[in-house]
Amino acid sequence: MKHFKTGVLLVNLGTPDSPETPDVRKYLREFLMDGRVIDYPFIPRWMLVNLIIAPFRSPKSAKVYKELWTEQGSPLKIYGEKNERQLQEALGNEYVVKLAMRYQSPSIESKLDELKKAGVSRxxxxxxxxxxxSATTGSVYEEVNRVINTWQTIPEIRMVNNFYAHPLFIKGFVENGRKYLEKEKFDHVIFSYHGVPARQIKKGDHTGNYCKLGSCCNQISKVNQFCYRAQCFETTRLLVKELGLQEGTYTTCFQSRLGREEWIQPYTEQTIKDLAGKGIKKVLAFSPAFVADCLETTIEVGDEYKELFxxxxxxxWxxxxxxxxxxxWINLLKDLVENGQLIASK
Known part of the structure; x- marks a missing residue:
């Protein structure tokens, strides 16, 4: 019996093609015009992005990207390309692994086309x-469906929804954190996740009255299983358990707030000020919403929050x-391909 190959599409958020202002502006426009990222109607979203955010934010963002950039390019893309090679080697010749970016290059459409031409069966x-x-995984789902809906023949498609509770995900961050905890004593540990507007979390509550953006996130249930905030708190609980942290010595918070409207709380910036005000002198900071170091980890958490602290x-810091x-990380990806998504722990 002939064996057909399985395709694997790895997708990260994306990065500008260069740290120069025109490329950063192009990236921001594509990213922020996504209706799942800024969920406003098209016309006000277009005006906000093209007349306000992109023109004024691009030069500032370009300066930050230049701090992050290496001789090889963007770290996020460098790690992604290495992951593509590593996973291909780990899975073997029965698989075809491709890396795509949700925004900019290489595009999801181009890499799906390569998988189609490779004749993969799934x-x-x-x-x-x-x-x-919705603004990340949901957007990837939407783009993948947009592309494959144009195909005459569509192979079996399986999409991984999350891996926030996967044992290898927790193990990876625990091992990275222990290297520092074994060297010195920290007064407090921060788990800083990327923020999203509060309204997006509430829109995801299909009951219409469960989400309070508070204690309802204290455990994963049938009702809030897709709630980003609840999943972040669950990741923290699993990390805390493995790290052996005591109650009161850690905080879950959310970074990268944009604009004046309410985002999910507590905010990382305010948390840092509060901790410093209480006399906390040494902080260990995790960023468990990101699998590759990038602008939001290296620059925002690593440098800007250090300076604020x-x-x-x-x-x-x-x-x-x-x-x-x-x-x-590679073993986690291999497991997701071979065994499917792990259901969140109770």
């Missing part, structure tokens, strides 16, 4: 987002690196 799509959010009286190209 495709597993793995968005590189541990916790499900020190300005408010803190002495030592240490960022825990992401999974990047680690063995745990």
């Amino acid at each position: 495709i597993t799509v793995i968005p590189f987002f541990p916790q499900y959010a 020190e300005e408010n009286g803190g002495q030592h 240490q960022l825990v690196e992401s999974l990047n190209d680690s063995e745990n």
Whole structure:
């Protein structure tokens, strides 16, 4: 019997083609015009992005990207390309592994086309987002469906929804964090996740009255199983358990707030100020919403929050690196391909 190959599409958020302002502006426009990222009607979204955000934010963002950029390019893309090679080697010749970006290049459409031309019989799509959010995993689903809906013949498609509770995901961050915890004593541990507007979380509540953006996120249930905030808190609980942290010595918070409207709380910036104000001097910071170090981890959490902490009286701020190209991460991806998605722990 002839064996047909399985396609694997790895998808991360994306990165500008260069740290120059025109490329950053192009990236921001594509990213922010996604109706799942800024969920406004098209015309006000177009005006906000093209007349306000992209023109004014692009030069500032370009400066930050230049700090992040390496001789090889964007770290997020470098790690992604290495993951593509690593997973291909781990899975073997029965699989065809391709890396795509939701925004900019290489596009989801171009890589799906390559898988189609390779004659794969099925495709597993793995968005590189541990916790499900409409603006990330949901957007990848939408784009994949848009592309394959134009195909005359459609292979079996399997999409990974999340892996926030996968043992290898937890193990990877625990091992990275322990390297620092074994060297010195920290007064507090921060688990900082990317933020989203509060309205997007409430829109995801199909009951219409369950979500309060508070204690309802304290455990995963049938009602809130797709809630980004609840999944983030569950990731923290699993990390805390494995790290052996005591209650009161850690905080879950959310970064990257944009605009004046309410985003999910507590905010990382305010948390940092509060901790410093209470006399906390040493903080270990995790960013478990990202599997590869990027602008939001290296620059925002690693540099900008360090500066904010020190300005408010803190002495030592240490960022825990992401999974990047680690063995745990590749084994996790391999497991997702071969065994499917792990159901969240109770």
